[in-house]
Ligand SMILES: Cc1cc2nc3c(=O)[nH]c(=O)nc-3n(C[C@H](O)[C@H](O)[C@H](O)COP(=O)(O)OP(=O)(O)OC[C@H]3O[C@@H](n4cnc5c(N)ncnc54)[C@H](O)[C@@H]3O)c2cc1C
Ligand code: SF4
């Protein structure tokens with residue numbers, strides 16, 4: 001792998017707090033190594049800003065290995081940047097060329113208000129889970145793990161849905177700011193497993209109701225969510241969600 | 255004398271007897287008892303959910319924007335349990351034995367046995383919650399091997415086991431939140447414990463969004479705040495992982511156990527430059543199939559695939575034929591360092607060794623062909639099929655490696671090097687997980703309890719969930735049963751007022767320094783001192799130097815740190831400044847602890863104490879104890895010792911040959 005250094009212009013969204021209107025500001029960074037991660041590049045900028053007595057740019061991050069779902073950022077018009085199946089923290093600077101301008105914005109969705117700069121409030125996702133994204137089993141209630149064999153394909157499919165990291169890129173990518181991919185991933189994870197069966201109907205009703213209440217938009221099947229999802233959560237989950245919802249509606253006790 | 259309150263009776267009956275005799279709190283009284291849980295990793299989320307289910311009034315805190323993001327989410331490889339589903343000779347005793355031996359005989363027998371006893375329940379509980387563990391075609395749970403054992407007892411969900419377990423615990427927690435049993439405080443950082451009449455009675459927390467300080471009362475306080483590997487600056491921990499909660503507790507009277515016991519993980523992606531902000535683990539599970547080697551020739555310049563088989567040194571297989579690539583982490587890390595120091599390292603920095611999957615790919619390819627009963631299959635097809643199998647097992651890890659390094663590990667061997675990963679040390683706790691402050695508990699990586707001087711892979715997840723799901727729900731009742739007469743204390747109580755004042759004074763002091771050097775720079779400097787002098791190899795002279803350097807660094811920090819922004823706003827630099835200030839103090843104690851222990855054991859390798867073959871040389875007659883440090887005043891600690899009594903296992907020199 002050939003390494004190189006680059007100079008870049010960054011056009012970054014700055015917003016003091018939730019109430020502030022916010023706007024773009026330009027910054028120059030020099031000698032950025034192609035081996036750096038995108039967030040390490042922002043670290044360099046922040047160190048520079050601190051040295052110059054300016055306010056560093058606030059952005060969310062923690063694990064920096066693509067699993068906690070804390071990082072976000074709309075990079076050149078794409079959630080988590082241009083690499084496929086990737087989070088911002090795993091994006092590396094070899095994706096950019098010397099002299100480029102990079103535009104960096106927060107997730108934009110009514111249900112994700114900006115906290116500061118590039119940081120948004122995604123607690124709506126937690127409330128959707130509270131509405132039914134669980135299996136009601138208290139500690140100590142369980143029987144032996146192998147007493148319930150589960151078809152491997154079902155287990156694998158449940159796992160594929162359960163890989164969602166709750167980052168919100170699907171919402172950010174969607175022109176309607178719909179949370180359907182996130183929601184459907186959880187409904188699928190639990191609906192595909194026999195353990196999830198008893199609460200199947202109430203789960204899907206309650207979670208969808210909560211999603212609406214949080215102000216996420218409707219799904220019009222554009223597929224933008226799937227394309228942006230760092231964990232390649234399939235849009236087929238949305239179809240499954242719709243089926244679950246329909247089934248629950250038809251068979252609901254009146 | 256430190257009393258660990260280990261129940262009497264034979265080892266395998268202690269926990270059963272304890273549960274049979276501990277005090278209980280009736281449901282009506284539970285509703286009147288408030289418990290504070292700091293942390294939402296496996297330990298905190300499982301504890302908070304379980305205590306909420308029992309009926310306690312629970313408040314939970316985490317500094318991330320959601321409890322689901324706790325660092326446990328990043329755990330990759332798996333979780334151990336003595337299920338013996340593979341019929342390969344596993345048992346509670348064997349898991350207990352392996353853990354004690356892996357910890358180089360510096361862990362407490364009673365705790366470790368209890369851990370092994372409840373390990374099976376954890377798997378059952380997680381399956382019931384819908385954790386999608388890997389399964390075999392028959393629908394039953396699958397297992398893999400991890401280091402330091404000869405059985406297959408590790409349960410996993412591809413390379414995302416921690417994520418799946420944490421999501422399970424998080425969902426249980428969210429359910430309790432929805433039911434109103436638990437109240438969640440995201441983006442809050444606990445900055446002090448409030449102690450009233452010698453009992454922990456609450457915390458001071460800072461709302462990280464607006465910077466406001468808050469007072470919270472609890473009849474008991476649980477710290478589930480994770481490990482402190484970031485004292486080394488570079489580690490595999492998440493960026494936010496820190497020691498602050500534990501350190502505040504320590505300064506308020508909780509003893510710190512074995513602070514210098516640090517785990518350096520052998521298989522991490524090597525440092526690529528000064529810009530590096532963290533290191534990424536390549537799960538130990540890769541050592542099931544990957545073979546570790548370096549060239550036999552010093553200063554080799556050829557590429558990996560140009561070096562013929564006979565010119566490669568598979569040094570772990572050579573030195574440790576019985577365990578081969580699956581020796582425990584401390585052993586594997588030191589062996590890698592030894593080869594690199596001797597000039598056999600690879601890559602541009604020469605600080606790396608190869609982890610090679612070529613053989614595994616071929617082996618799996620052949621198995622696939624065998625299943626189909628075909629013959630005369632081309633080498634390419636075998637390799638292609640083998641890659642598919644490897645992809646299913648480790649795909650996400652291979653992807654991660656490629657994203658970071660830009661190299662394709664299906665074609666080229668990975669380059670890896672040891673990195674700081676886990677801290678066995680932590681707040682000293684007794685059998686009930688209570689610290690030396692009454693009513694203050696520590697769970698998960700934040701305590702020192704179960705792993706001695708070296709933790710075996712896949713045992714941290716097990717411990718975190720054991721503490722939270724199956725231990726604390728019993729042991730806390732034994733304490734709270736006597737608290738039912740104590741009404742909740744108003745947060746206007748003088749102790750809350752003064753403790754809050756301490757916190758605000760400190761924050762104002764930090765902000766008023768207005769120096770020239772960034773927090774990050776101080777953190778890097780501390781990390782370098784720690785890694786060079788208190789890292790994989792330590793010696794008395796280096797440690798003494800390190801102590802002086804750290805004291806100097808502390809002075810500089812408090813006179814020259816530069817923190818931008820204001821107190822009453824979202825200000826990550828200020829949050830970090832507080833954490834780094836605590837890391838600096840911890841660093842000093844770690845060096846003092848390492849200096850005090852004139853032996854090598856597990857991850858604590860003192861160069862002065864090694865066998866002729868370079869293995870750790872323990873000194874059981876003088877150091878068979880847990881060092882528990884009491885904070886006295888700046889730069890001064892008093893050492894207390896908890897003597898370890900081995901009633902069942904006879905300590906010997908660890909042998910993985
Ligand atoms: C990359 C990686 C891979 C790993 N893989 C494995 C594996 O395969 N198997 C295994 O057994 N172990 C593994 N481990 C180790 C294991 O993941 C950890 O030891 C374990 O998850 C720690 O869990 P915990 O609940 O104690 O703490 P954490 O998960 O670290 O949680 C700490 C919590 O405390 C909160 N917190 C901390 N301080 C404060 C404060 N002051 N105020 C408020 N909240 C606070 C945080 O917000 C967080 O919620 C791995 C570790 C790493 C780094
Ligand atoms: S579905 Fe994908 S994009 Fe949406 S929250 Fe989950 S991981 Fe993120």
Ligand code: FES
Pocket residue numbers: 060061062063064065066067068069070071087088089090
């Ligand atoms: S920082 Fe954790 S996913 Fe990016």
